[in-house]
Every structure is written in C-alpha cells, then in structure tokens.
Amino acid sequence: MSTSTVITNIAALVTNDPSLGDNSPLGLVRDAAVVIDGDRVAWTGESSKAPATDNRVDAGGRAVLPGFVDSHSHLLFGGDRTEEFNARMSGRPYSAGGIRTTVAATRAASDAELEAGLTRYLAEALRQGTTTFETKSGYGLTTADEARALRVAARHTDEVTFLGAHIVAPELADDPAAYVALVTGEMLDACAPHARWIDVFCEKGAFDGDQARAVLTAGRAKGLHPRIHANQLSYGPGVQLAVELDAASADHCTHLTDADVDALAAGNTVATLLPGAEFSTRAEWPDARRLVDAGVTVALSTDCNPGSSFTSSVPFCVALAVRDMGMTPDEAVWSATAGGAAALRRDDVGRLAPGAYADLTLLDAPSHVHLAYRPGVPLVSGVWRRGVRVV
Numbered sequence: 468m469s470t471s472t473v474i475t476n477i478a479a480l481v482t483n484d485p486s487l488g489d490n491s492p493l494g495l496v497r498d499a500a501v502v503i504d505g506d507r508v509a510w511t512g513e514s515s516k517a518p519a520t521d522n523r524v525d526a527g528g529r530a531v532l533p534g535f536v537d538s539h540s541h542l543l544f545g546g547d548r549t550e551e552f553n554a555r556m557s558g559r560p561y562s563a564g565g566i567r568t569t570v571a572a573t574r575a576a577s578d579a580e581l582e583a584g585l586t587r588y589l590a591e592a593l594r595q596g597t598t599t600f601e602t603k604s605g606y607g608l609t610t611a612d613e614a615r616a617l618r619v620a621a622r623h624t625d626e627v628t629f630l631g632a633h634i635v636a637p638e639l640a641d642d643p644a645a646y647v648a649l650v651t652g653e654m655l656d657a658c659a660p661h662a663r664w665i666d667v668f669c670e671k672g673a674f675d676g677d678q679a680r681a682v683l684t685a686g687r688a689k690g691l692h693p694r695i696h697a698n699q700l701s702y703g704p705g706v707q708l709a710v711e712l713d714a715a716s717a718d719h720c721t722h723l724t725d726a727d728v729d730a731l732a733a734g735n736t737v738a739t740l741l742p743g744a745e746f747s748t749r750a751e752w753p754d755a756r757r758l759v760d761a762g763v764t765v766a767l768s769t770d771c772n773p774g775s776s777f778t779s780s781v782p783f784c785v786a787l788a789v790r791d792m793g794m795t796p797d798e799a800v801w802s803a804t805a806g807g808a809a810a811l812r813r814d815d816v817g818r819l820a821p822g823a824y825a826d827l828t829l830l831d832a833p834s835h836v837h838l839a840y841r842p843g844v845p846l847v848s849g850v851w852r853r854g855v856r857v858v
C-alpha cells in the first residue's frame with residue numbers, strides 16, 4: 468500500500484481539467500485540496516470534501532498548479548557564450564552561426580562535464596517549478612558526440628531529442644549534402660536507440676525545407692517522432708512541413724504567414740513559443756494572441772541554451788508571454804503546463820486530475836496570476852515530483 472497525502476487549504480488550484488472548478492480550461496478550484504497516492508494524483512476538489520489520508524500538508528492559502536512541462540531545451544553543451552551575448556547587446560545581430568562556438572566547446576568537454584552541466588541546469592529548473600523537461604543533442608555534430616549527448620540526457624529524462632541537424636558540422640560546411648547523408652545514415656543509427664524525438668533547425672544558415680524533410684522522414688523510419696525548429700529567424704517552410712509530417716510541435720513560430728497559422732489550426736501540431744529567445748536576441752516577439760485566437764494549441768517553453776536563451780525559468784517565460792505576446796495570465800499558465808504536455812504528446816503530466824503524475828508546484832502567492840504579476844520574484848516555494856516533495 469502506498470502512502471496518501473492531502474495538500475489542503477489551497478486558495479487557488481489549477482487542475483487543467485475543465486470538468487472541475489470554474490470549468491475554464493484551467494479548471495480552477497478555490498479552497499481546494501489535492502490528494503496524492505504514491506506517485507499519482509488520487510483526487511482533487513474542494514478542501515471540505517477531501518477524503519481521509521495518512522498525511523496532511525497545509526498550503527497556507529496559497530496557489531498550487533501542475534509542475535511546468537518545459538518541452539524545449541538544449542542542455543548538453545560545453546562552455547558558454549557570454550561574449551557573444553555582450554556583443555549582441557551592443558548591437559550585433561543574432562545568427563545561426565554562433566552555434567559553432569558551442570560545438571567546439573562541447574566536443575572538448577568530457578562526459579562528466581556535460582553531465583555536470585545538465586544536472587546543474589535541471590536543478591535550477593526544478594527550483595523554479597519544472598517537473599518534466601525535454602532536452603536535445605545538437606552541439607556535437609559527429610556520430611560519437613551526438614550519441615554521447617543523448618546517452619547522458621537519457622539518464623535524466625524520457626524526453627530526449629536527436630538534433631544532429633542543428634547546423635551543418637563545421638568540417639562539412641562545404642558539403643551540406645554529405646552532412647545530411649551522415650545525419651540520416653550512420654549518425655541516426657547510432658542515436659535513435661537513445662532518443663524519442665527527431666528535430667531539425669529549418670532556417671537560413673541551417674537546413675532548408677527539402678533537407679529538413681529528409682531528416683525528419685529518415686528519423687520517422689527509425690521510430691523517432693518529429694518536432695522542428697521552424698520560422699524562428701525568418702519566414703520559411705518549417706511550420707507547414709511540421710503539420711504535414713504530423714510533428715508533435717513546431718517550435719519558435721516567430722515569423723508566420725496566414726497560411727502557416729491556418730495549417731497549425733487545422734492540424735495536430737502544437738506551436739511552441741520560446742520567448743526567452745526573443746528576449747535574449749532582441750528579436751520581434753511571436754504573436755501568441757494571433758495563434759490562440761485562431762484555435763492553435765500553444766505551448767510555452769524556455770529553449771534553455773547558451774546562445775539564444777540562457778534561462779531555465781518557465782515563470783520568466785510566462786511573464787514575457789503575458790507582457791509582450793498578448794497572452795492572458797490564464798493562457799500562459801495553461802501553455803506552460805498542459806500546452807507543454809501536448810507538445811510532448813503526454814497526458815500523464817501537465818494536469819492535476821486522478822491518474823496523472825503528482826507533479827505540483829506550490830507558489831508563495833494566492834494565485835497563479837502572480838507568476839506574471841510579480842515578474843522576477845522567486846515565487847516557487849514547494850515542488851512535488853512523482854509524489855515526493857523535492858523543493
């Protein structure tokens with residue numbers, strides 16, 4: 468028999484179950500309680516109706532929400548790019564080429580150094596309420612370096628993505644076709660056993676639509692499911708390719724035509740917005756309002772990486788999405804939890820309803836709205852992962 472615990476006296480509980488509470492998409496329950504049994508949620512509802520349990524935790528009239536689901540990060544890397552950031556903030560533009568700096572540092576790093584970095588950024592993210600995360604390779608760009616990044620990642624998460632097609636490896640810069648052949652051949656064979664997803668950076672300076680299609684379809688043939696870096700720095704074919712290939716997610720979505728928005732609205736691909744990247748590259752914001760109004764499922768994630776978005780903070784991304792991308796606080800919180808789960812095609816995380824994992828964040832605030840209302844303030848005061856209090 469597992470131990471049951473009730474977290475009670477919750478002023479506002481975000482369940483993301485619209486059959487509960489106020490029947491909004493957030494399924495917001497006031498004066499609420501959550502019952503955890505083992506690693507799962509057993510019950511959610513009004514405090515006064517909670518069933519008897521072994522243990523009781525008093526939330527003290529504060530807010531509880533599902534742990535954040537960060538569905539897009541790049542945490543396997545060596546070095547950092549402080550100088551590039553500094554130069555950019557002095558006026559130099561961002562381009563895909565900066566990735567090469569991190570490729571050199573990543574190749575030079577030992578396995579232990581790579582894993583130490585990953586562990587550190589994950590601990591940071593956990594303290595800020597992230598209980599599920601995806602992470603990618605993409606800074607190795609040789610068969611051995613990509614495979615080892617994925618092996619290290621797989622020790623820490625099930626959501627591992629092979630991004631050999633991040634940029635053309637520097638040693639094959641003159642022969643992109645040979646690099647695509649490597650990524651779709653020997654490198655894919657070595658990497659597929661360690662990954663669930665395949666990704667490609669479809670962008671000027673990285674891979675065009677035909678190359679991206681070749682990478683994603685080769686990955687699919689090896690049992691990996693597609694997701695894609697699309698329409699980040701310029702308009703392009705990425706988003707429509709994502710929908711055509713039933714990718715779980717098209718990520719960035721900063722430059723979208725009406726046809727791109729229509730394709731996302733008609734398809735089953737989530738639009739994952741990564742405002743940390745626009746913040747850190749001083750770029751134009753993606754238009755979340757336009758996507759939500761068109762009926763597109765939107766996720767919000769950090770894109771944590773040393774080049775374009777060196778933040779592990781989902782609360783920071785929520786605040787940016789509300790302030791600068793037209794989202795309401797409710798929408799942004801939904802996108803950072805249930806939206807992230809949808810982008811990973813998961814229904815066992817991102818919601819607090821019976822059967823889901825007991826992954827929850829307790830805020831030192833009476834409402835989830837404070838995540839946007841009090842930007843930059845460390846509001847996360849408790850985190851449970853798989854039913855265990857970890858913060």
Ligand code: NIG
Binds near residue numbers: 668775
């Ligand atoms: O998601 N867009 C491509 N990849 C990363 C940036 C990588 C880098 O600059 O190191 C991104 O923004």
Ligand code: FE
Binds near residue numbers: 539540772
């Ligand atoms: Fe990215």
